Amino acid sequence: MADVKQKKKKKNAKEIIEENRKKIVEQLIQNMEKGYIFSEWAWNRNAFLPQNAITGKIYQGINRLNLSLVAIANKYEDPRWLTYKKLDELGYKLKEGSKGILCEKWLWERREKVVNKETGEIEKDENGKDKYQIIQLERPIINFFYLYNASQIEGIPPYIGAKTLEKTDILDIADNFIVSSECPIEEKFQESAYYSPIDDKITLPPRKFFKSDEAFLGTLLHEMSHSTGNENRLNRDIKNTFGTEKYAIEELTAELSCVFLEAELDKDIDFSRQDHINYFNSWIQVLKNDPNELYKVCANASKSCNRLMGNFEKVRNIENIQMLVDEENEIDEAI
Structure with missing residues (x-):
């Protein structure tokens, strides 16, 4: 009797996403085994x-x-990404051999047509078109899509960089972050820097004892990233003992938050602390045990970065407004 080839089972979105996460984790682990997270x-x-x-x-x-x-x-220097559908709509073309990057999409709501309960017919709006409503879901619908970098796209206009911070002293940036902090920050004579979840307070050695202003800012942002996990803010599990898996997860969250912050500030910041290197083995073990843990870490790091940048920008805006007022007052006095 001839062998009957079994039809290969088509993978669902959840399986495809989990496979993709494993690939990302494998890349991170390879980097960590070489002594860095990002090369x-x-x-x-x-x-x-x-x-x-x-x-x-x-x-x-x-x-x-x-x-x-x-x-x-x-080595993509252009930060822009597009789906194939959108780039095609805009009249752009993909360069030959270009491959898309799989990204996740979690849908917490669904768009449905409004059905009249009495007649069973679809209701119409004032223009005679089907009326829709948004339904909130208790559990998300998992899906995925593919993105292409602008470097892979022909016809797309050149990238014009976003407006970055004007030339600003690193310590000025640090002071703005300190003002924006949602918890007290104290500089005192001691060797270590830390955030205390119990006291909801950040303690740092005096800035003059750091090897550079960039190192002071890097340490400040790391501890501020931890502080966003407070139960009254983003409510992460941060009250953990040194050496535990949960402690390592929180350290990786703060590390990624700082990387995202540096990119958004467009400044060179020194995050090279020896204890981060010591965490690599713990991080590797956490990711090997559960590749999906990286999803939670990245989500929390993004939220941490967004919260800190949002508070920082509010302080910067107030400071800029005050500078304009002061300049106008100086002009008035000179007239």
């Missing part, structure tokens, strides 16, 4: 700002990490 990232800060080419909105969570790793590996 050659300092020169290519745009790699950490992957954004929708139409809206300019930065992709979040694990999509941000995945696109950043791909940009670094392929």
Whole structure:
């Protein structure tokens, strides 16, 4: 009797996404085993700002990490990404051999036609078209899509970089972050820097004892990233003992938050602390045990970065307004 070949089972969205996460984790583990998380990232800060080419909105969570790793590996200096459908609509063409990057999409709502309960017919709006309503879902619908970097697209206009911070002293940036902090920050004579979840307070050695202003800012942002996990803010599990898996997860969250912050500030910041290197083995073990843990870490790191940048920008805007008022007063006095 002839062998009957079994038809290969088609993978569902969840299986495809889980496979993709494993690939991302494998890449990160390879990097960590070499002694770093990201290679050659300092020169290519745009790699950490992957954004929708139409809206300019930065992709979040694990999509941000995945696109950043791909940009670094392929030396993409353009941070813009598009779906094939959108680039085709705009009249652009893909370069031969270009491959898309799989990204995740979680839908928490569904669009449905409104059905009249009495007649069973679809209701119409004032223009005679079918009326729709948005239904909130208790559990998300998991899906995926593919993105292409602008470097792979023919016909797309050249990238014009976003407006970055004007030339500003690193310590001025640090002071703005300190003012924006949602918890007290104290500089005192001691060797270690830490955030206390119990006291909800950040303690740092005096800035003059750091090897550079960049090192002071890097340490400040790392501890501020931890502080966003407070139960009254983003409510992460941060009250953990040193050496535990949960402690390592929180350290990786703060590390990625700082990387995202550096990209958005467009400044060289020194995050090279010895204890981060010591965490590599713990991070590797966590990711090997559960590749899906990276999804949670990336989501939390993005939320942390967004919260800190949002508070920072509010302080910067107030400061800029005050500077304009002071300049106008000086002009009035001179007239």
